[in-house]
Amino acid sequence: MSKDNFTLTFSGSREPVTQSAYALVDACEKLGIIRTRCRQGKCGACQIRIISGDYEEIAPMLALTEKEIRNNAILPCVLVPLSDIEVEAWYK
Ligand code: FES
Structure with missing residues (x-):
């Protein structure tokens, strides 16, 4: 595994992510924990809370x-x- 391969964890479920644009949002969608609309940081549809990570x-x-x-x-x-x-779910 190269250094730019990481793991996204949500409530015990894991998904691999690479250090590239849209990898994180795609992994979140694959885990079924968000929905998306704009994919530009403008609508807030994909909002989630980060527990740890850079x-x-x-x-x-x-x-x-x-x-x-x-x-x-x-x-x-x-x-x-x-x-x-x-990450964990975002509760407003
Ligand atoms: S899909 Fe992320 S802010 Fe709109």
């Missing part, structure tokens, strides 16, 4: 409020994973 923003997470950001909400459609990532 990522890089390839576009701003425009749909998030300051409060949501403080509560570790992320929009995986605009993030590239830089490590293993663990």
Whole structure:
């Protein structure tokens, strides 16, 4: 396994992710934990909470409020994973 292959974990389920655009959002969709619309960080449909892991923003997470950001909400459609990532459902 190369260094840019990571694992997405959600509630005990795992999915491999690569360090590339849309890999994280695609893995979240594959696990059935989000839905998507814009895939540009603008609609908020893919919102989820990160528990652990590092990522890089390839576009701003425009749909998030300051409060949501403080509560570790992320929009995986605009993030590239830089490590293993663990997420949980976002409850507003
Ligand atoms: S799909 Fe719209 S913000 Fe992610």
